[in-house]
Amino acid sequence: MHTLAVTDGRVLRPDGRVTTDDVLIDADAGTIEAIGPDLEGDEVLDASGGLVMPGLVNAHTHVSMTLLRGYADDKPLDAWLREDIWPVEEELTDDDIEAGAELGVLEMIRSGTTAFADMYFAMDRVADVVERAGVRARLGRGIVTVGKDHEEARADLEDGVEFATTYDGAADGRIHTAVMPHSLTTVEESILEEAADLAAAHDLPVHLHANETESEVDPIVSERGIRPIEYADDRGVLGPSSFLAHGVHLDDSEIARLAERGTAVVHCPASNMKLASGIAPVQRLREAGVTVGIGTDGAASNNDLDLFDEMRDAAMVGKLAAADASAVPAPAVVEMATSGGAEAIGVPGGRIEAGAAADLIVVDLESPHLTPAHDLVSHLAYAVRGSDVRHTVCDGSVLMRDREVTTLDADAVMERAGSVAADLVARAE
Ligand SMILES: N[C@@H](CCSC[C@H]1O[C@@H](n2cnc3c(=O)[nH]cnc32)[C@H](O)[C@@H]1O)C(=O)O
Numbered sequence: 001m002h003t004l005a006v007t008d009g010r011v012l013r014p015d016g017r018v019t020t021d022d023v024l025i026d027a028d029a030g031t032i033e034a035i036g037p038d039l040e041g042d043e044v045l046d047a048s049g050g051l052v053m054p055g056l057v058n059a060h061t062h063v064s065m066t067l068l069r070g071y072a073d074d075k076p077l078d079a080w081l082r083e084d085i086w087p088v089e090e091e092l093t094d095d096d097i098e099a100g101a102e103l104g105v106l107e108m109i110r111s112g113t114t115a116f117a118d119m120y121f122a123m124d125r126v127a128d129v130v131e132r133a134g135v136r137a138r139l140g141r142g143i144v145t146v147g148k149d150h151e152e153a154r155a156d157l158e159d160g161v162e163f164a165t166t167y168d169g170a171a172d173g174r175i176h177t178a179v180m181p182h183s184l185t186t187v188e189e190s191i192l193e194e195a196a197d198l199a200a201a202h203d204l205p206v207h208l209h210a211n212e213t214e215s216e217v218d219p220i221v222s223e224r225g226i227r228p229i230e231y232a233d234d235r236g237v238l239g240p241s242s243f244l245a246h247g248v249h250l251d252d253s254e255i256a257r258l259a260e261r262g263t264a265v266v267h268c269p270a271s272n273m274k275l276a277s278g279i280a281p282v283q284r285l286r287e288a289g290v291t292v293g294i295g296t297d298g299a300a301s302n303n304d305l306d307l308f309d310e311m312r313d314a315a316m317v318g319k320l321a322a323a324d325a326s327a328v329p330a331p332a333v334v335e336m337a338t339s340g341g342a343e344a345i346g347v348p349g350g351r352i353e354a355g356a357a358a359d360l361i362v363v364d365l366e367s368p369h370l371t372p373a374h375d376l377v378s379h380l381a382y383a384v385r386g387s388d389v390r391h392t393v394c395d396g397s398v399l400m401r402d403r404e405v406t407t408l409d410a411d412a413v414m415e416r417a418g419s420v421a422a423d424l425v426a427r428a429e
Pocket residue numbers: 062077081085086089119120121141142143144156182183209212271297298301
């Protein structure tokens with residue numbers, strides 16, 4: 001057994017306590033062996049002056065959209081997608097998607113994210129990046145049927161299911177998959193139903209955008225006389241492994257139904273604020289017992305993939321929405337960004353405890369903006385930035401040591417992404 005000792009730091013435990021301990025990792029198994037004083041390993045990762053905490057889980061993104069960061073801002077969802085994003089996405093090549101995924105994964109490793117859920121196209125290329133970069137992911141091809149005839153729509157569904165069944169368990173088990181119909185309004189009813197059936201038949205989760213904007217909720221209510229979550233349930237989409245992105249506009253009956261079905265919600269506060277979609281009822285969801293994770297959504301609606309920013313946004317906007325400063329407190333956002341996210345997307349990790357997956361980060365605390373250290377959980381929610389992450393470990397492997405990413409060549413990744421992004425936009429215009 002090859003071991004890695006993370007030494008001389010403080011450790012964030014699953015119950016929110018912070019202790020002064022070392023963490024011993026079985027690098028071969030990719031698991032945490034022990035937590036305690038004076039642990040010795042074959043290799044050492046210095047955590048002095050730092051906090052060891054679970055790697056963050058970005059529970060909803062479109063990682064290759066880093067190529068479109070800053071390309072189209074200041075518009076509502078529907079116009080943004082139809083006028084700006086989808087036309088450029090028409091021009092995307094598989095190589096572009098790979099370059100964008102490398103950039104996004106690099107950014108995530110550098111800001112402490114070790115696992116993410118991704119919906120996009122050319123997912124075989126995204127899977128390749130996940131494998132090389134050493135992170136964990138739940139991946140799926142986004143299935144869209146608007147503007148397609150039934151045959152094309154079926155082909156999209158089949159592609160999505162084929163990707164999901166082929167890649168589940170890839171990269172030594174670091175890659176998980178899901179069937180990912182894009183949303184309740186961009187996928188026709190029969191395809192949505194089939195997607196849910198096929199996911200169940202293959203024991204895979206369903207992931208989709210739902211109840212993101214009012215203009216997505218209204219047509220379902222007026223055409224069918226029922227709320228979107230009831231419609232989703234009738235199509236078989238909801239289940240204990242399913243997770244939906246956004247859940248901004250949910251009424252009490254929908255929240256109760258999500259709780260009953262065990263379907264998780266991924267809160268994307270920055271995207272929801274930027275597109276002026278609304279504010280998800282995070283406090284009410286949590287009180288109802290719904291598992292809530294946090295996601296950045298794509299970099300074109302955020303505009304970064306730093307989950308520390310997202311934690312702060314979730315706490316701030318949660319209070320504003322509830323008109324209650326005690327709503328969505330620091331421990332809740334830290335939980336949502338770690339164990340909550342891992343549970344929502346169904347990946348290991350999210351906890352520093354013996355036997356858990358060795359997905360962890362070390363946050364450097366020796367900075368003016370993190371001084372004094374009255375309460376480290378408060379710092380994680382309100383004051384830490386992604387650039388404070390010193391080391392990133394996933395599945396027992398060191399992906400970043402002293403801010404140097406070991407699995408990707410940062411300069412080459414940025415140069416390639418910058419160049420393909422410029423070409424892409426030029427082709428689209
Ligand atoms: N459009 C593709 C498949 C969907 S991939 C996922 C899609 O979600 C889009 N997307 C990104 N952010 C959001 C969001 O907040 N809501 C809805 N869609 C989004 C993204 O641009 C991408 O087109 C097709 O026609 O086959």
